[in-house]
Amino acid sequence: MLREKYITIVGAGNMAEALIRGLLHPAGVVPPEHIAASDVSKERLDVLTQRYAIRTSRDNTEVVKPAEIVILAVKPQIIQTVLQEISEHVDEKKLVISIAAGVKIDLIQEILRPTRVVRVMPNIAALVHAAMTAMSPGKYATEEDIRVAGEIFNAVGETVVVEEKLMDAVTGLSGSGPAYVFHVINALADAGVRVGFSREIALKLAAQSVYGAAKMAIETQEHPMKLRDMVTSPGGTAITGIHILERHGLTAAIMNAVEAATRRSQELGEGKTIFHDLSI
Numbered sequence: 555m556l557r558e559k560y561i562t563i564v565g566a567g568n569m570a571e572a573l574i575r576g577l578l579h580p581a582g583v584v585p586p587e588h589i590a591a592s593d594v595s596k597e598r599l600d601v602l603t604q605r606y607a608i609r610t611s612r613d614n615t616e617v618v619k620p621a622e623i624v625i626l627a628v629k630p631q632i633i634q635t636v637l638q639e640i641s642e643h644v645d646e647k648k649l650v651i652s653i654a655a656g657v658k659i660d661l662i663q664e665i666l667r668p669t670r671v672v673r674v675m676p677n678i679a680a681l682v683h684a685a686m687t688a689m690s691p692g693k694y695a696t697e698e699d700i701r702v703a704g705e706i707f708n709a710v711g712e713t714v715v716v717e718e719k720l721m722d723a724v725t726g727l728s729g730s731g732p733a734y735v736f737h738v739i740n741a742l743a744d745a746g747v748r749v750g751f752s753r754e755i756a757l758k759l760a761a762q763s764v765y766g767a768a769k770m771a772i773e774t775q776e777h778p779m780k781l782r783d784m785v786t787s788p789g790g791t792a793i794t795g796i797h798i799l800e801r802h803g804l805t806a807a808i809m810n811a812v813e814a815a816t817r818r819s820q821e822l823g824e825g826k827t828i829f830h831d832l833s834i
């Protein structure tokens with residue numbers, strides 16, 4: 555049972571806090587005394603102790619030692635340093651969950667040896683308990699490890715299991731997805747201002763329409779085109795708007811964007827910091 559396990563999060567930044575909040579509220583998946591976090595910043599740790607009554611330390615090894623589950627939530631650039639630091643204290647009894655974008659399971663296992671690893675890729679909506687998280691098991695991870703990782707990330711949204719080779723595609727779709735949708739919300743709001751609303755009202759109309767449509771797609775599980783047909787009357791306003799969107803290539807633009815972001819994620823994983831691929 556997850557409730558009985560001791561969880562340590564190394565790197566107490568935004569994602570760590572979203573996870574801690576999700577695990578503690580509202581369901582109380584894990585009691586606060588079973589959660590520990592480490593970070594380089596004492597101020598940051600003090601804030602987390604005050605807000606969530608969890609254990610904290612500036613020493614990564616101190617909190618990794620007693621943990622049954624170790625969540626790596628530091629930036630990808632420093633993950634190797636952190637892995638080397640904690641490797642002595644990680645054995646086959648611990649489950650290691652990495653959320654570091656672009657960091658392959660092989661790299662983690664090279665340093666931690668035969669460890670049970672699950673690599674996950676959540677998105678920013680973890681901050682509002684609505685994340686989409688993809689999970690890939692390493693070769694030593696068990697069915698139970700996947701279940702446990704799922705329980706942790708279901709506390710901040712939804713989860714799916716994918717093969718690790720698809721993690722760059724996850725980054726291109728659901729990882730970067732919120733950015734695309736923020737962009738769309740802003741475009742709808744600009745349009746609203748253009749047709750006469752205040753920015754405040756335009757933003758509310760735009761964001762709630764996106765939220766409502768997403769909620770309908772999720773809750774009804776109907777094909778989005780069937781839902782679209784429900785609001786597209788013959789000769790009406792919606793089909794007129796859709797005609798313009800497609801004349802500007804909306805579907806192709808979104809498909810190209812996800813493909814380019816997927817390739818960019820691959821490039822970043824290979825250490826290419828300059829954008830090379832402009833072919834799409």
Ligand SMILES: NC(=O)c1ccc[n+]([C@@H]2O[C@H](COP(=O)([O-])OP(=O)(O)OC[C@H]3O[C@@H](n4cnc5c(N)ncnc54)[C@H](OP(=O)(O)O)[C@@H]3O)[C@@H](O)[C@H]2O)c1
Binds near residue numbers: 566594595
């Ligand atoms: N945010 C997202 O939407 C998102 C989505 C998917 C995946 N991720 C992944 O999640 C991870 C964390 O992202 P984040 O947005 O939460 O980043 P973040 O807010 O920068 O959190 C990382 C934390 O680690 C601390 N840190 C730095 N060096 C450390 C060390 N040696 N030992 C322990 N802690 C150390 C940082 O402190 P300083 O700030 O003082 O350096 C910071 O508080 C990243 O690998 C990212 O790729 C994030």
